Amino acid sequence: MLQDVIGSKTALFSDGVQTVLRGHENRNRRVVLLKGDVVQNSRSDARGTSARVNMNGTFGFASIAEYSPEAAERVIKAATENAVFLAKHSGRNIALPKAPGSGVIPLNREIEDTEQKEIIELCQMVDRYVAEHCPELTSRVIVYTEDSQDRIVYSSDACSGHLVTPRCYIYVNMTAESKAGVPVEMFKAFGGFGSFRDNFSKPEEMFPEIDRLYQKVMDKREGVYAEAGYKTVVLGGMMGGMLAHEAVGHTVEADLVAGGSVAGPNLNKRVASDLVTMVDFAHTYEGKQAPLPVYLDDEGIKAEDAELIRNGILTGYMNDRESAEKYGMIPKGNARAWTFSDEPIIRMRNTCILPGKNTVEELIASVDDGYYLIDSGNGQADLTGEFMFGVTCGYEIKNGKLGKALLDTTVTGVAFEMLKTVDMVSDTVEWSSSGFCGKKQPMAVGMGGPHMRCKIMIGGR
Amino acid sequence: MTEFRKMADRFEQMLAAEKIGKYTFCLTESEKQELNVENGSFKLMRTVFNNNGSLTVFADNRKGSAGGNDITEEGLKKLIGDARAAAESSPADPCHDIAPDQGKHVFRQGVQEADLDGFVSRIREFLDTVAKDYPKVRVMMAIGSFDTWHWLSRNTNGTEFEGFGGQYGFSIEICATDREKTTGLNYTGVSMKSLDRPLIEIGEIRNKLEDIQNSIYPDTLEGKFEGTVILTPDCAQEFLFMLMQNYISSSVIMDGTSLWLDKVGEQVASEKLTVALKPFDDRIINGERGTGDGFLAEDVTLIEKGVLKTHWLNLYAANKTGRPVVKNTGSDLVVEPGDTALADIIASVDKGLILGGFSGGQPGTNGEFSGVAKNSFLIENGKIKNAVTETMVNGNLGEIVRNIRAVSKELCVDGGMVMPYIAVDGVVVSGK
Numbered sequence: 001m002l003q004d005v006i007g008s009k010t011a012l013f014s015d016g017v018q019t020v021l022r023g024h025e026n027r028n029r030r031v032v033l034l035k036g037d038v039v040q041n042s043r044s045d046a047r048g049t050s051a052r053v054n055m056n057g058t059f060g061f062a063s064i065a066e067y068s069p070e071a072a073e074r075v076i077k078a079a080t081e082n083a084v085f086l087a088k089h090s091g092r093n094i095a096l097p098k099a100p101g102s103g104v105i106p107l108n109r110e111i112e113d114t115e116q117k118e119i120i121e122l123c124q125m126v127d128r129y130v131a132e133h134c135p136e137l138t139s140r141v142i143v144y145t146e147d148s149q150d151r152i153v154y155s156s157d158a159c160s161g162h163l164v165t166p167r168c169y170i171y172v173n174m175t176a177e178s179k180a181g182v183p184v185e186m187f188k189a190f191g192g193f194g195s196f197r198d199n200f201s202k203p204e205e206m207f208p209e210i211d212r213l214y215q216k217v218m219d220k221r222e223g224v225y226a227e228a229g230y231k232t233v234v235l236g237g238m239m240g241g242m243l244a245h246e247a248v249g250h251t252v253e254a255d256l257v258a259g260g261s262v263a264g265p266n267l268n269k270r271v272a273s274d275l276v277t278m279v280d281f282a283h284t285y286e287g288k289q290a291p292l293p294v295y296l297d298d299e300g301i302k303a304e305d306a307e308l309i310r311n312g313i314l315t316g317y318m319n320d321r322e323s324a325e326k327y328g329m330i331p332k333g334n335a336r337a338w339t340f341s342d343e344p345i346i347r348m349r350n351t352c353i354l355p356g357k358n359t360v361e362e363l364i365a366s367v368d369d370g371y372y373l374i375d376s377g378n379g380q381a382d383l384t385g386e387f388m389f390g391v392t393c394g395y396e397i398k399n400g401k402l403g404k405a406l407l408d409t410t411v412t413g414v415a416f417e418m419l420k421t422v423d424m425v426s427d428t429v430e431w432s433s434s435g436f437c438g439k440k441q442p443m444a445v446g447m448g449g450p451h452m453r454c455k456i457m458i459g460g461r
Numbered sequence: 462m463t464e465f466r467k468m469a470d471r472f473e474q475m476l477a478a479e480k481i482g483k484y485t486f487c488l489t490e491s492e493k494q495e496l497n498v499e500n501g502s503f504k505l506m507r508t509v510f511n512n513n514g515s516l517t518v519f520a521d522n523r524k525g526s527a528g529g530n531d532i533t534e535e536g537l538k539k540l541i542g543d544a545r546a547a548a549e550s551s552p553a554d555p556c557h558d559i560a561p562d563q564g565k566h567v568f569r570q571g572v573q574e575a576d577l578d579g580f581v582s583r584i585r586e587f588l589d590t591v592a593k594d595y596p597k598v599r600v601m602m603a604i605g606s607f608d609t610w611h612w613l614s615r616n617t618n619g620t621e622f623e624g625f626g627g628q629y630g631f632s633i634e635i636c637a638t639d640r641e642k643t644t645g646l647n648y649t650g651v652s653m654k655s656l657d658r659p660l661i662e663i664g665e666i667r668n669k670l671e672d673i674q675n676s677i678y679p680d681t682l683e684g685k686f687e688g689t690v691i692l693t694p695d696c697a698q699e700f701l702f703m704l705m706q707n708y709i710s711s712s713v714i715m716d717g718t719s720l721w722l723d724k725v726g727e728q729v730a731s732e733k734l735t736v737a738l739k740p741f742d743d744r745i746i747n748g749e750r751g752t753g754d755g756f757l758a759e760d761v762t763l764i765e766k767g768v769l770k771t772h773w774l775n776l777y778a779a780n781k782t783g784r785p786v787v788k789n790t791g792s793d794l795v796v797e798p799g800d801t802a803l804a805d806i807i808a809s810v811d812k813g814l815i816l817g818g819f820s821g822g823q824p825g826t827n828g829e830f831s832g833v834a835k836n837s838f839l840i841e842n843g844k845i846k847n848a849v850t851e852t853m854v855n856g857n858l859g860e861i862v863r864n865i866r867a868v869s870k871e872l873c874v875d876g877g878m879v880m881p882y883i884a885v886d887g888v889v890v891s892g893k
Contacts, residue, residue: 262643383645408824
């Protein structure tokens with residue numbers, strides 16, 4: 001873990017500019033077993049120091065692959081020089097955002113390391129279980145991946161602190177062959193925030209879920225193509241989370257609002273049915289730790305929840321300090337950087353559509369002819385709110401009952417139109433935290449959602 | 462430079478002292494100067510000084526790798542400990558190996574000295590040209606990056622590669638607006654050895670600006686049809702990489718799930734298609750020189766006139782499957798042009814789409830793809846009609862390369878690829 005060796009260099013912060021100094025370490029551990037063979041087995045660590053200087057709206061940023069007091073001196077100097085150089089060309093003259101209040105955010109936890117041997121043994125145990133209990137598979141891949149961030153942040157006029165975000169996962173990927181000889185695939189991620197020991201001290205607890213995954217793959221072997229068109233669907237909780245992140249979340253990031261996103265003209269207007277409320281949680285959800293807690297961002301802003309939609313009305317954006325000033329909002333700690341060499345940009349944290357009152361069973365029973373879409377492989381969204389999710393697991397719904405499994409497909413829609421069709425919301429939320437969001441830099445994000453009944457475009461043959 | 466070589470020498474001494482008999486390592490130092498434009502004006506300048514060290518250790522056929530950006534003596538010592546521990550934890554597998562001795566080679570590519578003031582001027586010129594020629598386009602983000610790197614790799618078979626590389630990169634993220642109406646995003650990027658041409662004239666940049674300005678008032682398609690889709694060069698590159706990943710890459714050949722497992726030497730695609738990885742092509746900037754396995758990189762033709770020439774196997778996969786290794790682990794994609802002008806291809810299409818972008822789920826090894834057509838235009842009776850929205854395209858990667866209607870004469874050269882437009886039949890296009 002990082003020890004604080006840069007704090008004394010805050011004395012070099014200049015007057016009349018806003019400066020953030022950051023020490024930052026990322027660690028990665030990765031093991032991949034393909035049909036029992038170890039095909040990847042690696043560990044890596046990267047640490048460094050960065051500084052960002054805001055000079056009347058022109059920013060200089062510098063970073064170096066060294067974590068030391070000398071490195072801190074060099075990056076503060078270089079970031080200042082970069083701001084001066086660019087100011088000659090930028091023409092920007094924006095008043096510095098007002099100081100949001102200062103303080104020190106304490107270290108939230110320790111990072112624990114795990115020997116590669118333990119990781120490989122765990123992967124082998126899971127692989128053996130899959131090999132023995134899933135006889136119809138044509139291929140299996142077990143992936144262990146661990147990444148962690150360790151950051152020490154000093155701000156010239158906001159908060160400082162020391163934060164760590166460790167997370168680790170095991171992905172179980174299964175491939176089987178349909179009767180026609182065509183491969184069908186599915187995967188499930190296990191794990192979450194915390195260390196290897198936090199997540200995998202009882203690996204046998206994964207086995208029932210692995211059995212269920214296998215059953216879904218067997219169902220998918222008999223799967224059918226969805227019928228392309230505009231359909232009534234029940235989105236599962238994981239899909240609800242993807243919707244929160246991709247379809248709405250990105251459009252309400254203030255840098256994209258400034259670029260012309262659909263959220264700009266829709267602030268304080270209805271964008272969803274009144275069953276939809278959505279929040280980007282900082283660190284706590286319903287009194288418990290959120291999937292990937294963020295207590296302080298990389299501009300030194302103490303993290304708080306950012307409400308985005310309340311009862312269908314768009315109520316706010318996610319901001320950094322500059323955009324908050326521009327839109328007359330309060331920054332809530334959304335400016336985040338992934339590695340030491342990244343500048344902070346506006347990112348989501350734990351974005352979630354809140355639960356409603358129906359049960360999942362009620363939602364499914366209410367659909368005469370449609371689809372139950374459970375898991376998504378990936379998703380993307382656009383400024384217009386047009387979104388796409390890949391669907392890796394789904395079933396037909398016929399007369400309120402689940403029918404045949406679906407082969408892989410894709411759903412799309414325009415967020416603020418599609419959300420107005422939400423007419424039933426389940427009383428439970430499912431979270432995921434294993435993914436990366438891509439936006440110049442990768443970022444670990446959590447996303448959650450309830451089951452929702454709605455209308456959506458589905459692709460198919 | 463001398464210090465860097467001394468560091469590599471010292472690393473070898475440390476590995477010898479630890480009695481590690483088989484290994485490969487690579488040390489890299491790099492520098493980035495990045496100019497960031499947000500919503501039309503320069504906002505941030507970013508400098509990154511970075512290092513990287515990677516070490517792979519083979520201990521009794523057990524393989525382990527470690528990496529990190531601390532290449533001081535202390536950092537290198539940690540790399541040795543981590544890689545050795547990883548190797549010793551791994552089961553033995555005789556298929557792990559490194560390439561035989563390739564000799565000692567020095568590679569000098571690209572450009573080493575930046576003209577930052579000149580780069581600022583070129584970016585300013587680009588912004589001014591966009592404002593004048595495409596007044597409804599917003600440059601949400603433009604990134605001009607000048608990158609240099611120096612790397613040195615050695616292995617215990619005697620190979621030593623040393624490389625010096627550098628390039629200018631320019632990427633944009635754009636949309637177009639008219640009052641409260643906004644298009645979706647479009648983006649592209651190019652790499653350059655010099656600043657001798659206006660940025661707007663390189664790669665697909667001008668085409669992207671043109672397309673986004675014409676996309677402000679798109680139509681929604683009704684119903685669905687099976688038709689012709691013309692893949693624009695960026696889109697064709699994306700589809701070809703998906704095809705390579707799912708049909709000929711190491712993982713799908715090793716696990717036996719590839720639908721082209723036994724198709725080498727057979728016709729798998731239209732004879733109009735020739736696909737190669739060509740790091741030595743003059744149009745590719747900073748092409749691969751040494752592969753991840755330690756081979757000297759070679760130009761490799763994967764598909765020639767529709768015939769599959771080879772799978773795309775690394776050394777481990779080759780050893781595992783008894784098939785030939787491919788001495789190319791890069792991404793320098795070069796597709797041969799056809800003999801039809803793009804305008805004539807468009808004129809030949811009864812009903813279809815020009816696909817400017819694809820936003821879809823990752824296809825599996827069955828090759829089925831399904832996604833949203835982004836920045837795309839309807840073609841009817843040989844004419845380009847309006848931009849479309851909420852339109853999906855569905856098909857199969859293996860099928861569309863068999864159903865190639867035409868490959869364009871025109872090529873997009875962006876420093877990282879050489880790519881024509883590729884028109885494919887049999888894609889299902891569906892609207893609301």
